[in-house]
Amino acid sequence: MIPELGEFALWIALPIALWGSVLAFLGGKSSRGDLVLSGERSTYAVFFLIALASAGIITAFLQDRFEYAYVYNYSSRNLMTYFKVAGLWAGQDGSIIFWALNLALFSSIAVWVNRKKNRELMPYVNGILLAVISFFLVLGIFVTSPFEQLGFTPADGRGLNVQLQNYWMTIHPPTLYLGFTSFTVPFAFGMSALLTGRLDARWIQLTRKWVLTSWLFLALGIIFGMRWAYEELGWGGYWFWDPVENASLLPWLVATAFLHSVMIQENRGMLKVWNMGLVLLTYLMTIFATFLTRSGLIESVHSFAQNITIAWIFLGFMGLVGGVGLILILWRLPLLQSERQFESLVSREAAFLLNNLVLLGIAFAVIWGMMFPLITEGFAEFRVAIGAPFFNRVNIPIGLALLALMGIGPVIAWRKASVRNLQRNFVLPLGVGVGIGAILFAMGVRHAYALLTFAIGTFVLAIIAIEFVKGTRARARIEEEGMGTAFVHLVRRNRQRWGGYIVHVGVVVMFMGFAGTAYDEEVTQNLAPGETLTIASAMGHEYALVYQGLSTHRAPNMDQIVALFSVSRDGRDLGSMTSEIQLVRAPPQRTTQVGIEHFLLEDLYVIVAEVSENAASLFDLNDAALQRATFRVLVNPLVPWIWYGGLILVVGTLIALWPGAGVPTRRIAPAPVPAAVG
């Protein structure tokens, strides 16, 4: 019963969303409160109806309703319950509805929060949000309906792709989707500001938390994806420069640029056109990422669907949004004039703008690398492949420039930095950075990029540390507080600034984690039980893995062949580690589970690469010859730092996001000029 109700709800949601959008625009244009109110109620109704539809899809999964093509393709009777719930976003059809659900939720929140405020903007914001929801509903009903029936009921479904049967499956896609969808709200505010001509910094202040929330979800989604790849795909890395990974990185890069450049508009009244352009571009990138994940246009580990029709529909939608956005910006160009001019290349404005260019430069390089094969195939009639070597070669140097700007931007003076300002803020940190670089060089680190990452990274950390110390000291002196209290009050009084610094610390730590890749160690060896594999890490540790043999287990949906090791580090016993091959029955697939042991500075990573072709017969007889197997063992230095860095980044963002004032009002402090200046 419920799935049918869900389909029905979806059908009702579309006209309400369309009509509500029209009402909202009309209400805004004619300033008629009743129309505006109807539009807002439509948003709540649409959310409720899409929630019903989603519940319907999940129920269809839970009840094994295989007469639905979507359930048949992504589930099976013995699939674990939480993967059935995750079925909502396992494939294209469901994820379009899931997207609409998220968007309707965020739209309802935006409408509810502003129901008594910002009345001149809200009708348009709501109208835009409902129009976007309508687009996804049209897709979900007419193009990729998850409620489409097969016309018969298969006994069992095809099962979920085994590589997706991982707990990250329930976490990573929704997080990324939350990031993609929540950015629609700042986009709608930006476009409404253009429509109404209210082009002061107001729309930016109103959407700051939305942008930051969206940014946080995107960052988390990307980090979760890295973690998933690291644990599941079993090649020892966390980032492939795979098209879909790249696609999720793009909106994050542009959103990061936007987060920084809006500070220039708020403080100096400049870059208004630029900011409008960035909000539009970020939104387009979220659509692009969704469409790339789901269309399979570009070969990728993620291309779960190969549906070219939907690619054209998405391209058309992007063209429409981009075109209308550009026309609106051109139309309002006279109102988007800068209030001030750039005065010096050595200023905070310049550093921020440079940061923007660098971020967009990375985004450009990534897009170009993804699209180049399509372009050559379309125009030059030969096919090429662009892989990780390209992305690393281009993005590592640009990324290092970005890292350096992360230190410079926050402490260089507005307008024009004096020599005194530069000396006070940069001499000590530069010394620390160069010193660390020299120490690492003396210790034998010769990899240029790794050295630079650590030198620049510590330069940035030193700047941030000095800022914290200076700020805390000043506050302790003026307010006569203890250092601890002063520190807490300092952060609380300008959460945006200090939270931002903590985010920067997280990013530096992550960059250092990435640099560790330069010193990965790997051994591949064929072992018989009792034999030992040894591997030495760049950090100077020696690991010995004694192979104990294979054992077999039968689980409900799979046969497992488990390799057992007893492991020691520098002669100290660490206990056992396992890595296993899983032979899944439905769908018939083979997958490998890696064994990972985390340390503070490195990971030990064990993969059972190959077992004898007849190893499956170990289930019936115990033959020593069948116990031989090949293993890949890796030591990945500093990989744990990526996750620590991610955690710090989240904490910093949450501090900046925490409700309450958080930013000193202008009456008290004219502008957030750092304590160090003057």
Add this chain to the structure above:
Amino acid sequence: MRKDRRFFVGLIGVAAVVIYLVWTGIAATMTYAVTPAELFANLELNPEDSGRGIRVSGHVLPGSHSQASGELKHQFIVVDPTDESIRIVVEFPHPLPDTFSDDQAMLTEVVMEGRLREDGIFEATEVLTKCGSRYEAVPEAPGSEVPSAGSPGALPDQRIASTEGKVDG
């Protein structure tokens, strides 16, 4: 105004650096992607190309996979997707991806990176598998024939989730 112009020069400088990096990056890292037929056709045109790194995609010939015992050296045959008679013998000295298979039932698409040796064997440094068509040979559930429900999206075979394994070369 003069200061704004100086600024503009700075912006163009950054853009130029990025474009330079992208341009040289493409030139230095790009590999050609071909089918086995194109690989051989190309070879006839410019034989000196045989030492170059290249990306070849095709299907694994069922039953062609072999491995010396205890050694990590795989050998299999990849055929052209359009012409089964055009074949390449492939050697791969690394573990194969989980989804690699030379079963008759599941036609495995592979994408390999590597180079063609003098002796005509393709030495792969990386093998990716793509199993988009893996369920085609699996018999349907009771009720069997898949009906066309009017819309092309209704056919399960067109909605198959594909998987791809990856081995770092």
